[in-house]
Amino acid sequence: MDAEFINTYLLLVTLTSLLANAIISIYGLFFKPHYTKKVIALTILSDTMNTFAIYLGYRTWVNGVNPRPPVLTSTPTEKSISEFTARAVDPLPQALVLTAVVIGLAVTLFLVFLGYILYTHYKTLDMREIKKLKG
Amino acid sequence: MDLALNLLGLLTPVLIIHAFAIPIAKIVGSRKLQYALALSASLFGVLSTTMVLDKVYREGPIIYLYGGWPPHFGIVYEVDSLNALIGLLTAWIMLAIVVYSYWYRHHLDDPTWYYTLLIGLETGIIGCLYTGDAFNLFVMIEVLSISAYGLVAYHRDRAEAIEAAAKYALIGAVATTFYFTAVVLLYAGYGSVNMGVLAYATRPWLLFSSPLARVPDTLKYLSLLSIALSLWVFTYKSALFPNHFWLPDAHPEAPTPVSAALSGLVVNVGVYATARFLYTIFGENSALGEYRSIVMFALFLLGVVSGFIGALMMMKQDDIKRLLAYSTISHMGIAYMGISAGFLTGNDTAVKYAVAGGVIHVVAHSIAKSMLFMASGVFIDAAGSRNLDDIKGVGRHYPLASASMILGFLSLAGFIPLIGFYSKRYIAQGYLNAGSALVPVLLIAISALSLPGYLKVVSAVLFSTGGKQTGLIKEKWIEYLLFGMTLSLIALGVVFQYTWSIYESASNALVNGYNVYLERTLENIPPDLKGFIYNELIRAYAGVKP
Numbered sequence: 001m002d003a004e005f006i007n008t009y010l011l012l013v014t015l016t017s018l019l020a021n022a023i024i025s026i027y028g029l030f031f032k033p034h035y036t037k038k039v040i041a042l043t044i045l046s047d048t049m050n051t052f053a054i055y056l057g058y059r060t061w062v063n064g065v066n067p068r069p070p071v072l073t074s075t076p077t078e079k080s081i082s083e084f085t086a087r088a089v090d091p092l093p094q095a096l097v098l099t100a101v102v103i104g105l106a107v108t109l110f111l112v113f114l115g116y117i118l119y120t121h122y123k124t125l126d127m128r129e130i131k132k133l134k135g
Numbered sequence: 136m137d138l139a140l141n142l143l144g145l146l147t148p149v150l151i152i153h154a155f156a157i158p159i160a161k162i163v164g165s166r167k168l169q170y171a172l173a174l175s176a177s178l179f180g181v182l183s184t185t186m187v188l189d190k191v192y193r194e195g196p197i198i199y200l201y202g203g204w205p206p207h208f209g210i211v212y213e214v215d216s217l218n219a220l221i222g223l224l225t226a227w228i229m230l231a232i233v234v235y236s237y238w239y240r241h242h243l244d245d246p247t248w249y250y251t252l253l254i255g256l257e258t259g260i261i262g263c264l265y266t267g268d269a270f271n272l273f274v275m276i277e278v279l280s281i282s283a284y285g286l287v288a289y290h291r292d293r294a295e296a297i298e299a300a301a302k303y304a305l306i307g308a309v310a311t312t313f314y315f316t317a318v319v320l321l322y323a324g325y326g327s328v329n330m331g332v333l334a335y336a337t338r339p340w341l342l343f344s345s346p347l348a349r350v351p352d353t354l355k356y357l358s359l360l361s362i363a364l365s366l367w368v369f370t371y372k373s374a375l376f377p378n379h380f381w382l383p384d385a386h387p388e389a390p391t392p393v394s395a396a397l398s399g400l401v402v403n404v405g406v407y408a409t410a411r412f413l414y415t416i417f418g419e420n421s422a423l424g425e426y427r428s429i430v431m432f433a434l435f436l437l438g439v440v441s442g443f444i445g446a447l448m449m450m451k452q453d454d455i456k457r458l459l460a461y462s463t464i465s466h467m468g469i470a471y472m473g474i475s476a477g478f479l480t481g482n483d484t485a486v487k488y489a490v491a492g493g494v495i496h497v498v499a500h501s502i503a504k505s506m507l508f509m510a511s512g513v514f515i516d517a518a519g520s521r522n523l524d525d526i527k528g529v530g531r532h533y534p535l536a537s538a539s540m541i542l543g544f545l546s547l548a549g550f551i552p553l554i555g556f557y558s559k560r561y562i563a564q565g566y567l568n569a570g571s572a573l574v575p576v577l578l579i580a581i582s583a584l585s586l587p588g589y590l591k592v593v594s595a596v597l598f599s600t601g602g603k604q605t606g607l608i609k610e611k612w613i614e615y616l617l618f619g620m621t622l623s624l625i626a627l628g629v630v631f632q633y634t635w636s637i638y639e640s641a642s643n644a645l646v647n648g649y650n651v652y653l654e655r656t657l658e659n660i661p662p663d664l665k666g667f668i669y670n671e672l673i674r675a676y677a678g679v680k681p
Contacts, residue, residue, distance in 0.1 A: 026309075029305075029309055035301065035305075038305055039305070042305065042308055042309060042312070045309065045312055046308075046312045046315075049312055049313075049315055049316045049319075052316065052319065053315075053316075053319040056319060056320075056322075056323040092322065093319060093322065096270055096315075096318070096319065096322075096328075099270075099274060100273075100315050103274065103277045104312075106277075106281060107277070107280075107281065107304075107308050107311075110281060110284060110285070110304065111301075111304055111305065111308065114284075114288060114297060114300060114301050114304060115301070117288070117291055117297050118294075118297050118298065118301055121294035121297055121298075122294060122298075130298055
């Protein structure tokens with residue numbers, strides 16, 4: 001088996017598992033009654049979407065040229081830049097993901113804290129019962 | 136040196152610095168200092184947005200490059216007559232809300248975080264409105280959302296408030312995650328996240344200067360997918376029908392000034408972003424193709440449904456704030472009916488009038504609804520309860536607040552000469568121009584169905600007795616603020632003939648304004664980089680012969 005086939009195969013596996021992950025986490029978000037499980041499903045969903053962004057910026061193996069991280073280590077010359085653009089993966093999705101991860105951290109922290117206060121009020125985190133108490 | 140342009144760039148950083156200076160002011164231990172910081176932030180917002188609006192109306196769209204990076208490489212703020220108008224509205228109403236919060240201070244046990252979140256909310260709204268970058272829109276939606284979630288949960292000793300915030304925040308976080316995916320998809324398809332560059336990239340006939348340029352199917356479906364994902368968060372923020380479930384819980388449970396901000400300002404962001412995506416980025420003959428009309432028509436139908444649902448649900452509410460929250464759903468439906476007129480392709484006059492009606496409706500609804508929430512706060516304070524049975528007759532002691540409330544309801548219902556009449560008139564005129572008599576009938580039906588709800592509040596507050604008055608409010612100056620906002624409703628209606636050009640140019644910015652918008656973006660890109668970006672953009676159409 002050549003490297004290119006393995007590369008394509010692995011990317012396909014990644015894409016399939018991302019899709020499966022997204023479906024499972026959406027199911028968990030809307031059909032699991034427990035608040036904590038919903039928050040966990042949300043973090044799975046946002047991690048899936050972040051990985052999806054990285055995946056879109058990834059560069060597959062072309063004619064044996066393997067992708068590189070988008071970092072220039074030496075003083076740039078014309079030759080090194082053209083080699084860099086031919087091999088480096090797209091850095092922009094990674095920057096977007098970095099922002100999204102930080103924001104996701106803040107939102108998750110807020111949701112977990114909200115869950116704590118919810119528990120002190122209702123003594124449960126089962127959303128079905130919390131709906132009943134509202135009346 | 137251009138003052139208005141610099142103020143545009145300074146606005147959100149200065150607001151967020153104010154927001155985070157408020158907790159530091161706690162160390163000094165002065166509540167007055169905290170209040171002064173919040174007031175100065177909102178005054179700065181009013182000053183900047185007014186100057187930006189003035190410049191935009193004199194010179195056309197303006198663009199601020201953060202860090203001097205040209206568009207496509209850096210974040211830009213781009214303001215045309217549409218977002219300048221809504222930005223101005225936001226800043227002025229936020230000023231009123233900050234003043235009202237001072238009156239409301241006896242309910243706020245620790246105002247430090249309240250003001251931090253409130254100014255954070257203003258930053259988020261203004262950032263969402265002014266930004267010219269689809270990814271920055273995501274960041275600003277998160278700034279807005281986190282502040283809004285925190286403010287809904289502000290009364291944390293109330294179980295209902297926490298529950299409403301949890302419901303709102305959980306689904307809201309999912310919606311913003313999907314918007315992130317939509318932006319990534321846009322980037323994967325077109326190679327840019329800048330709105331002006333995207334507006335250029337999605338129009339193949341502009342890119343290849345040939346009307347025959349075709350869009351590859353994959354690109355069309357990718358655009359459709361990303362529009363579908365992003366519309367979810369926009370309709371969620373503006374509580375359009377299937378996504379309205381959180382609003383009747385979250386808006387009433389928040390502190391009253393926050394209810395005014397959420398119902399009056401936050402919902403506009405969704406309407407604005409929808410319009411920006413469906414007119415400027417994916418306009419007529421864009422890569423979205425025939426799906427644009429379908430999406431617009433779906434939005435129109437959802438607008439009609441939420442107009443009716445809001446109006447009908449209003450009748451059976453006993454809680455004054457909950458009733459007003461359902462009225463917000465109904466009016467957002469009407470605004471969407473106006474904004475989504477783009478499916479009437481080929482009839483530019485009709486689209487222009489209906490979209491102008493939608494924009495006027497956003498303005499009219501924001502002022503009236505935030506004022507009504509503030510007025511309801513006065514009555515709730517006097518009666519000590521939100522239940523309409525307890526509020527009976529309370530309004531008799533507050534003539535100015537009651538008069539404001541009646542006029543606010545009249546404006547919402549669409550009575551002449553208040554501004555609310557003109558918004559519905561122009562939406563109806565637009566659809567009549569396209570030969571549809573059904574839409575004006577629907578509009579009248581929605582207005583008629585919401586009348587019993589309004590009358591219920593008016594009759595309870597003014598025309599009945601037997602409420603449980605717990606004590607008179609000492610600080611009656613707040614009534615002048617309410618009445619001032621009401622006067623602006625009347626004034627905007629009376630001078631409508633002379634201000635029509637403002638709304639018209641806001642509507643034109645959407646319907647025909649994409650070329651000015653993208654030209655302003657492209658002329659800020661240095662000539663030696665233009666070729667590079669052009670090659671990047673046409674890669675999306677690889678394999679298509681122009």
